[in-house]
Structure formats: structure tokens, C-alpha cells
Amino acid sequence: MLTCIDGVIDAPTLAAVREQLADPARFQSGAATAAGRARQVKHNLQGVDTDPQVRGVTRLLERTLWEHPVFRAAARPRQLARLLLSRYEAGMAYGTHIDAPQIDGVRTDVSFTLFLSEPDSYEGGELVIESGAGEDAIKLPAGALVCYPSSFLHRVAPVTAGTRLVAVGWVRSEVRSAEQRGLLFALDSALARLAEQPGDPAAIAELSNIRANLVRMWLDA
The missing domain is CATH 1.10.287 (Helix Hairpins)
Structure with missing residues (x-):
């Protein structure tokens, strides 16, 4: 089940987050955290987890998610496996893959993408999720989030212009099914x-x- 949630982050917080992440030097190749086949199809940038600004934004977003009632109702989180900041510039994409069943020793039941860039600030970059009902191409307003079962195949379509900034993460749910x-x-x-x-x-x-x-x-x- 796909669930889209609007307004997870308000406009002032979004502006502050984007300002703190504006420097491309805060990002490195995303392939380092991919496993198996995903490493071959992952072409993006990822926040450097030792960077103080990146760590501060990550903690802020984690706290916001834990406190958001609709996200909690949809994902029913018991534990957050990891939250990453991802940046896609023109020509970057993430090919079809499935998320690892465990990340940092935590079972992954629910995957989510929190959009930080306004959709009209970049071209392409849709999150395409495959399910039994077909494919859903998702490109949400900044501050909105989509969560879906981690067992679904998905990909990020190539960004053809602009910069796509998102936070992605995984949850162990208290309800596994x-x-x-x-x-x-x-x-x-x-x-x-x-x-x-x-x-x-x-x-x-x-x-x-x-x-x-x-x-x-x-x-x-």
C-alpha cells in the first residue's frame, strides 16, 4: 500500500534545511551504501554522515517523523533503520532495485521518501514504484512524503535538469504485514x-x- 502524506515539514523548516544542504561538498557518491545489484544502478549523491550540518538535518527530520501522527499511523514504526539525504543532479538516476531486508541490523518493512525540493525546480526524477497494480510515478510537493512496503521494486527516473533533494529512510514496523x-x-x-x-x-x-x-x-x- 502506498501512502502519500502532505505537509510533513512546514515551509520555514524546509527553507532552513535546503539552505544547510546547499553546498554540494556536503555530499558524496551514493554507491558506498548500496549493496548487491543496487550498487550497479545507484547513481546519485548522498549526505556525508560525518558532516555536522548533515547530521543536524538528519536528526531534525527523524524527530519530525517520530512526532508526525499520520506517518506513525501509516508506518507504525518500532524502529527507524536509517535516514539518508540524497541529491540527484542532471544525468543522475537510481535504476530498478529492491531495498535490503535489513539495514544496520534492523528489518526493513516500510520504505519512505520525503521530498525536500519543489517539483518545479527539477525535471524528471520521479520515484517509480512497482506493485501488483502496476507502476506509480510519484513526484510530490516539497515537505510531502510517500511510504510503501520495502518489498516493492522501485526506481528513480533520470533527472534531466535541476537538482532533486530528498530524504529516504526505512522503518521496522510494529505490524509486519x-x-x-x-x-x-x-x-x-x-x-x-x-x-x-x-x-x-x-x-x-x-x-x-x-x-x-x-x-x-x-x-x-
């Missing part, structure tokens, strides 16, 4: 809508109990 996470997210969304309008309190309580029991049944210990 993508289908179960999707059902819980649908329940969370329905309960949130019901809470915004007058309704039957008994029905809302019953749905809340069903949700709680499903979480209890599906939690990955």
Missing part, C-alpha cells in the same frame, strides 16, 4: 473523520475497541 498496516490505517482514518462530526458515541467506541484488538492480535513482539 503491509495488508494489516493498511487495514489499521484505514480504521484510524475513519475514526478521525468520525471524531470531527457528531456521531454515535457507542459506534465510535466499538470501532475503537475493534482497532485496539486488531493491534493486539497483529503486534510484532
Whole structure:
């Protein structure tokens, strides 16, 4: 299940993040962190993790994600495996690949891309995700995020002009099954809508109990 979430980062924070990452010297070849076949198809730049500015931005984004209620409902994170800052300049791309089942010893259930560049500031660079329903080409506004099962094949289309800046990461979820996470997210969304309008309190309580029991049944210990 693909889930797009708008407004994960507000405009002032985005501007500050882009300013701190404006210097290309803060990035190095992204191939260093790729494994297996991914190393052959990964052609981008990646934030230098020892750079103080890069580390500061990474910590800020991690904290923002942990505190974001919609991201938490969609991914149900137990642990964040890693968060990387990626930069694509003209001619760069990331060919079709699947994410590693473990990163830094953490199982990867959910992958996500947080867009930091405005979509009209670069050409190409769509995140193309393959699933049983076909392909989805995703290019979201700055500050928006897409998360999807880490088992999906995906690629980044070539950037033909401008610079694409994103944060990518992986989550170990407390609910391992993508289908179960999707059902819980649908329940969370329905309960949130019901809470915004007058309704039957008994029905809302019953749905809340069903949700709680499903979480209890599906939690990955």
C-alpha cells in the first residue's frame, strides 16, 4: 500500500534545511551504501554522515517523523533503520532495485521518501514504484512524503535538469504485514473523520475497541 502524506515539514523548516544542504561538498557518491545489484544502478549523491550540518538535518527530520501522527499511523514504526539525504543532479538516476531486508541490523518493512525540493525546480526524477497494480510515478510537493512496503521494486527516473533533494529512510514496523498496516490505517482514518462530526458515541467506541484488538492480535513482539 502506498501512502502519500502532505505537509510533513512546514515551509520555514524546509527553507532552513535546503539552505544547510546547499553546498554540494556536503555530499558524496551514493554507491558506498548500496549493496548487491543496487550498487550497479545507484547513481546519485548522498549526505556525508560525518558532516555536522548533515547530521543536524538528519536528526531534525527523524524527530519530525517520530512526532508526525499520520506517518506513525501509516508506518507504525518500532524502529527507524536509517535516514539518508540524497541529491540527484542532471544525468543522475537510481535504476530498478529492491531495498535490503535489513539495514544496520534492523528489518526493513516500510520504505519512505520525503521530498525536500519543489517539483518545479527539477525535471524528471520521479520515484517509480512497482506493485501488483502496476507502476506509480510519484513526484510530490516539497515537505510531502510517500511510504510503501520495502518489498516493492522501485526506481528513480533520470533527472534531466535541476537538482532533486530528498530524504529516504526505512522503518521496522510494529505490524509486519503491509495488508494489516493498511487495514489499521484505514480504521484510524475513519475514526478521525468520525471524531470531527457528531456521531454515535457507542459506534465510535466499538470501532475503537475493534482497532485496539486488531493491534493486539497483529503486534510484532
